[in-house]
Amino acid sequence: MVGGQLVVIGKAGRPVERVLPPRPHVRRPGRGSLRGRMRIPADFDYAHACVTDALGMR
Numbered sequence: 001m002v003g004g005q006l007v008v009i010g011k012a013g014r015p016v017e018r019v020l021p022p023r024p025h026v027r028r029p030g031r032g033s034l035r036g037r038m039r040i041p042a043d044f045d046y047a048h049a050c051v052t053d054a055l056g057m058r
Helices: 049-054
Strands: 007-011 014-019
Touching: none
Parallel strands: none
Antiparallel strands: 007 014
8 A cells, every 4th residue: 555545457458356454443442542631621611701791692
């Protein structure tokens, strides 16, 4: 796989096999793998004042 491109293997001028580059493997060791890496503010469920004003929600 040169440069991650599709490769066509041919025989007598006719395509026989198309080979795609392998997908990258993502390691996710288990549930909670992002624990401690993300912070969600306490007021996450409430829209900011400028947003509510722009949408006429006040």
